[in-house]
Amino acid sequence: MIQYFPGHRGPGASAALDNMHRDRKRVFVDLRRWEVPVIDGQFEVDQFDSEHAVYLISAGDDGTHYGSIRLLPTDRPHILGSLFPHLSDGPSPTGPDVWEITRGCLSPRLRAAERLRVRNRLTTATVQYALLHGISRFVCVADSGWLSQILSLGWNCEPLGEPQLIAGATTGALQIHISARTIEQLREAGSYAPVRLQLGGGATPLAA
């Protein structure tokens, strides 16, 4: 089961969201050494974590984080439009049917086979979410090493412009076309994993 959370919530509101921000800190700050803000020494949260973001999270019943992605609307500030517009030939795509995929994060505690399963479930859930909500395109900014993994998922993915060397890594903007055919493309690539998509967000009950 994959949960989706419309909107960022601060610490304490949801175990699944909190654990996601904790693993985001482990992966993006500790491992990949990104210079992004950390709250309380444990949560990675940036300016795009707002009420407009949507989070898809694969989590255990107790809120343990396995993997997650963050979706951002493109008709508001987002990573490609605000930080890397030059990666797109011409204006980067915007619209109610175009969303940006960001912060794809798998728990560092997962073993290799589990990582693959979570990745496939999250990808399938993302496509299902898109089909349910009329999203026709995703955009994303990807750096070295990630492009091959994004392509291998099987969906229809093409560059929005020439890649550039940014901070020593080849970085490019991509657009992923979503259509009725996309699920079949995932199946052909072996990355389809049937998954139940459910609105997340039991708030942690307050002590009586």
Next chain:
Amino acid sequence: MADQFDFNGMISGFLLAKDEADLHNHLDRCAHELGFRKFAMGHHVDLSGPPQDAIRVTNYDPAWIERSLGDGYFVYDPVHQASTKTAMGFLWSDIPDMIRLTKAQKAVLEAARPYGLSEGYTIPVHVPGEYRGTCSFGADSLDGLRANALPLANMIGTYAFECARRIMRSRRGGSDGPPNVPQLTDRQRDSLVLVARGKGDPEIGTLLGIAATTAHGHVENVRRAYGNAQRPLLVARALFDGQISYSEVFGR
């Protein structure tokens, strides 16, 4: 005359290629558009006896290929070894900063020069669970490269690799998965790392807190997963295909 570099055309060529011949011709064209002359792309497998499903597409001089295979260069290919150290593209001139080159490896780099491979750029490709691979572009000199050639080569090499995976998948009729690194249990993998560190079964047992016979069983299962390879070859193959990493075996 306007410099028409059709990047979108380069990429869609890979999305549209129907077979290995299409892919070969298109990758050849892209290499030249970037200012390179040579390319080689494929999975890192035993090239003298590759598994059925390994990809290998190249326009390297057949005389060089024959020499590499005949003299066994590919086993200690410095480009391959460097590619296991990074997820980013790298110039061959960077290799001495990435790994400690042996005399034999320096000799390989030198021997390749007359075959249009004096300079080059290699893009590692790693899809989790599969054999690692690379796409390399070679030239006599980097002076002829177009502006922004390296990031472009990076993306082109990655699309080319995905194209090859897609073609192989359709050739197999889509039934099996892509060429897989043998799937091991956690315990089997732990035992394999210890074998690579030179431990015998009793010591593996002690280190993992299991009986020596159990440790032996794990290692035997790993050997079976690798087609009954003997222990030394097992270690070479597992390092080669990325099942275990150099840093796990030798420590940071």
